[in-house]
Amino acid sequence: MIDATGLRRVVEGKALLDGIDAIVQPGAITAVIGPSGGGKTTLLRALSLTHPPDAGRIAIDGVDYLFPAKGEIVPPWPGVTVVFQQFHLWPHLTLRENIALPLRCAGLAAGEIAERVAALSGRFGMERFLDRHPNQVSGGQQQRAALARALALRPRYLLLDEITSALDLEQARILFDHLLELRREGMGLLLITHFLGFVRESADHVLFLDQGRVAESGAREILREPATERLQRFLAA
Amino acid sequence: MTVFSIFAQYHEGLLAGLRVTLELCAIIWTAGLVAGTVLGVVAARWRAIGWAARIVSFILGGIPILVLLFWLHYPFQSLLGVVIDPFYTASFALSLINIFLVCDIVRNAVADFPRQYLVAARVCGMSRLHALRHIEAPIIFRQILPPLLMAQVTMLQCTLFASLISVDEIFRVAQRINATIYRPVEIYTALGLLFLAVCLPLNGLAIWLKARFTRNLSEL
Numbered sequence A: 001m002i003d004a005t006g007l008r009r010v011v012e013g014k015a016l017l018d019g020i021d022a023i024v025q026p027g028a029i030t031a032v033i034g035p036s037g038g039g040k041t042t043l044l045r046a047l048s049l050t051h052p053p054d055a056g057r058i059a060i061d062g063v064d065y066l067f068p069a070k071g072e073i074v075p076p077w078p079g080v081t082v083v084f085q086q087f088h089l090w091p092h093l094t095l096r097e098n099i100a101l102p103l104r105c106a107g108l109a110a111g112e113i114a115e116r117v118a119a120l121s122g123r124f125g126m127e128r129f130l131d132r133h134p135n136q137v138s139g140g141q142q143q144r145a146a147l148a149r150a151l152a153l154r155p156r157y158l159l160l161d162e163i164t165s166a167l168d169l170e171q172a173r174i175l176f177d178h179l180l181e182l183r184r185e186g187m188g189l190l191l192i193t194h195f196l197g198f199v200r201e202s203a204d205h206v207l208f209l210d211q212g213r214v215a216e217s218g219a220r221e222i223l224r225e226p227a228t229e230r231l232q233r234f235l236a237a
Numbered sequence B: 001m002t003v004f005s006i007f008a009q010y011h012e013g014l015l016a017g018l019r020v021t022l023e024l025c026a027i028i029w030t031a032g033l034v035a036g037t038v039l040g041v042v043a044a045r046w047r048a049i050g051w052a053a054r055i056v057s058f059i060l061g062g063i064p065i066l067v068l069l070f071w072l073h074y075p076f077q078s079l080l081g082v083v084i085d086p087f088y089t090a091s092f093a094l095s096l097i098n099i100f101l102v103c104d105i106v107r108n109a110v111a112d113f114p115r116q117y118l119v120a121a122r123v124c125g126m127s128r129l130h131a132l133r134h135i136e137a138p139i140i141f142r143q144i145l146p147p148l149l150m151a152q153v154t155m156l157q158c159t160l161f162a163s164l165i166s167v168d169e170i171f172r173v174a175q176r177i178n179a180t181i182y183r184p185v186e187i188y189t190a191l192g193l194l195f196l197a198v199c200l201p202l203n204g205l206a207i208w209l210k211a212r213f214t215r216n217l218s219e220l
Helices: A040-048 A095-105 A110-123 A139-151 A169-184 A196-202 A229-236 B003-045 B047-061 B065-073 B075-080 B086-111 B116-123 B128-165 B170-181 B184-217
Strands: A002-011 A014-024 A029-033 A055-060 A063-067 A080-083 A157-161 A188-192 A205-210 A213-218
Touching: A002 A040, A014 A029, A014 A040, A014 A055, A014 A188, A014 A205, A014 A213, A029 A040, A029 A196, A040 A055, A040 A080, A040 A157, A040 A188, A040 A205, A080 A139, A080 B116, A095 A110, A095 A139, A095 B128, A110 A139, A139 A169, A169 A188, A169 A196, A205 A229, A213 A229, B003 B047, B003 B086, B003 B128, B003 B170, B003 B184, B047 B086, B065 B075, B065 B086, B065 B128, B086 B128, B116 B128, B128 B170, B128 B184, B170 B184
Parallel strands: A029 A188, A029 A205, A080 A157, A157 A188
Antiparallel strands: A002 A014, A002 A055, A055 A063, A205 A213
């Protein structure tokens, strides 16, 4: 489980995270919703330790990270990994190479790498465009490749930063089906999204962030009966 | 007398001049590419060195090559009371220019490298060294290769200035032949053809690489 408490991050005098608590459980989806500038991406970056918080505590499967950190921290990657909003696929490599490179760097044998790439490519329907470069495929295809790359090293937790923002409804629906499948397999997911329909139907836990704080949180039912006026206004917008 | 008869009759002199030009080029290119790349990387990583490199580059950019060559060849040596072979003077001056030319190209590419690709590598469990080897270095190399090639072609053409401080490179040889037989059209056409034979393939390669890599590295 990823268990974060009291996360705080201040940039140029502004508190982007102001004492946030968050939990990502194995086999569950935590959805993070809220207005732009509310701190969603900052929270994801803090939880993934790509941009550690200034203060707070993050426990990942029993390993404690205290901030401000004393000395160098041992990062939790790729056990905890991220799919970014812009995907950040490496542009000089084909999609196949994008998926295979982390495996190669992890020291896996060529046969094992080929097997995993083939399995992921089959799972996400990528066979047709696997040997193209990122700039030669659509946003939806890039997103599938980014997801496959993140899953190649079999992480326990996957954090997704608005990866549906460039997709149409049909593509987003396909992605959500994949996420539900990953949840069934026991993966812990944190999803920043504006697709509230999916959150209402499928999220196990919802965090509503506003101005760097958790304005409301709980089971997905909070979207049906919001307790705070702020969430009511957000849902009505 | 035709261009080809110039080649036939004076090929020994022309080849000797060409050899000096290529030797000069080899020194300038090696110094520029090795020292310029190292300096460019260091300048991108350390702000103080970056600023120092920018200032030197800015000053060098404001001095015509010819003035620099002449100044190093005459007043500078006179001030120091030494006489240096003009080949070495030309090598030094043109190498200096190439080092800062390459440094600028490399520094910009390293400083502007999109950090998100490295963050993506980190969350995929790749070490800093792996990210450098498989992500950062290949992308930067593809970006800088076309402008570097173009710059080296320019430096090759700049070696002609060395003739003006008495380096026996190909242009000076051509001038000497012309002084003997006075056939400027044929002689300088022959010289132009020789340069085209060397420069055109390099330019073509740079254009091809630029087209190919720019396409592959564009975001969408």
